[in-house]
Amino acid sequence: MGRTYSVMIVGGDETGAAEAAAGLAGLGFTVHRHQADGGVDAVVAFEPSAEQSIQDCPVLNIGSFDPDRPSLARPAHPIQIAARLRSLIRLHVLERVARLRAEDAHDAGAPPPAKDVSGGDASVLYVGAPGPGYMRLQHALSDASLNTIAAFTTFTAFDYMHEQAFDAVVLSTDPSPDMAHTVCSAMRRNTRLYHTPAILYTRGDAYSQADEAFARGASDILSSGSEPDEISRRITALSGERRRRRRAKSVLEACRGKALLDESSDLFGPEFGERHFQTLLHAAATKSEGFSLIALGADAPVEAGAGETASALDQFAAMLRHCVRAEDLAVRASADQFYLVLPNTPVDQADLVAQRVCAIAECTAYEGCNPSSPFRLSLTANVTAPLSAETAQSNLQQAFSALGGRGFKAFGT
Numbered sequence: 001m002g003r004t005y006s007v008m009i010v011g012g013d014e015t016g017a018a019e020a021a022a023g024l025a026g027l028g029f030t031v032h033r034h035q036a037d038g039g040v041d042a043v044v045a046f047e048p049s050a051e052q053s054i055q056d057c058p059v060l061n062i063g064s065f066d067p068d069r070p071s072l073a074r075p076a077h078p079i080q081i082a083a084r085l086r087s088l089i090r091l092h093v094l095e096r097v098a099r100l101r102a103e104d105a106h107d108a109g110a111p112p113p114a115k116d117v118s119g120g121d122a123s124v125l126y127v128g129a130p131g132p133g134y135m136r137l138q139h140a141l142s143d144a145s146l147n148t149i150a151a152f153t154t155f156t157a158f159d160y161m162h163e164q165a166f167d168a169v170v171l172s173t174d175p176s177p178d179m180a181h182t183v184c185s186a187m188r189r190n191t192r193l194y195h196t197p198a199i200l201y202t203r204g205d206a207y208s209q210a211d212e213a214f215a216r217g218a219s220d221i222l223s224s225g226s227e228p229d230e231i232s233r234r235i236t237a238l239s240g241e242r243r244r245r246r247r248a249k250s251v252l253e254a255c256r257g258k259a260l261l262d263e264s265s266d267l268f269g270p271e272f273g274e275r276h277f278q279t280l281l282h283a284a285a286t287k288s289e290g291f292s293l294i295a296l297g298a299d300a301p302v303e304a305g306a307g308e309t310a311s312a313l314d315q316f317a318a319m320l321r322h323c324v325r326a327e328d329l330a331v332r333a334s335a336d337q338f339y340l341v342l343p344n345t346p347v348d349q350a351d352l353v354a355q356r357v358c359a360i361a362e363c364t365a366y367e368g369c370n371p372s373s374p375f376r377l378s379l380t381a382n383v384t385a386p387l388s389a390e391t392a393q394s395n396l397q398q399a400f401s402a403l404g405g406r407g408f409k410a411f412g413t
Helices: 014-026 050-054 078-107 132-143 154-163 177-189 210-216 228-254 270-287 306-323 347-362 392-401
Strands: 006-010 030-033 042-045 059-062 123-127 147-151 168-172 198-202 220-223 291-299 329-334 337-343 378-384
Touching: 006 014, 014 030, 014 078, 042 078, 059 078, 078 210, 078 228, 078 270, 123 132, 123 154, 123 177, 132 147, 132 168, 132 228, 147 154, 154 177, 168 177, 168 228, 177 198, 177 210, 198 228, 220 228, 270 291, 270 329, 270 337, 270 392, 291 306, 291 347, 291 392, 306 329, 306 337, 306 347, 337 347, 337 392, 347 378, 378 392
Parallel strands: 006 030, 006 042, 042 059, 123 147, 123 168, 168 198, 198 220
Antiparallel strands: 291 337, 291 378, 329 337
């Protein structure tokens, strides 16, 4: 089910809000009505409220359109609300970490280069048979300055999706809902397409298979008979979130100046690692959010040879960055010591990441000094929830001390 998020429901009639609260609670959310003790991850607002302004977290409006906030048509399906909340929370964390990392890179003397991260014109892929519904969609989106590309078969659609990045995919359910559902599922299983919105485009206002559609990963269900401004507004909202995610990732990628990185890998070096870890510690304390640290130690058998061991560690370091998300901090503290800082991640989920990293490392063979005897690295991992009252350095010392007596050499010592 994933991590448990805390949300606050604001406004709305008692029945509608109670139904939303029950539905979200059943999907793993901790739900508060109107007032929460402590921080919340997101707000679900059934009508504009002054209470929203005091929440430094994502706000999802239900039934009322706010051009500055994500909105869903009312009534919204509980699975749809839950999926949008999770997506918005992840986007909120991604943008915040991108801003903090850019500030730290600037302070470290390696500011990210100024460049256009807009990603060009917004584009939408339509998948389905040609017809009046497609013509209405194309007309509505052209008025919103969204480029529309049509794929009349699923084979063509996936060819297009692998050739370029789309800001949203519109899937016609006419004449085959199964095709639309299958494409939704395939997109959610693909790491590159996972965050691309998938909008089901139906003939009528009511869609009898809404439960299955949202369970398969649909982002919204939209009637082809809707008014053009409604079509463009809802698709533009989702495509805008996708572009925000792409911009934040571009900022994070730009924060990888040579001066901040380990010379032998694409991981951050120890100096910037500690600096940014300290910043993330402070941010996590003010947000009261889950936060995890993974300390990793790597060893090779003596018979592997010193040069071959060093080469294997460099290869492992280069691989490690690709095992985590863009917002995660992956650092090479020394030749055989690494750590990962995972924002907005509780320890139980960080433990799964550690297990995955160890499994990947331990099934990878490296060439030893004897070419006929390849070897594997042995990893030890320690997953902790960092203490905000402690410094980054003291948190790292405690985390690495638990790795079988392996001490941590702080940067500069």
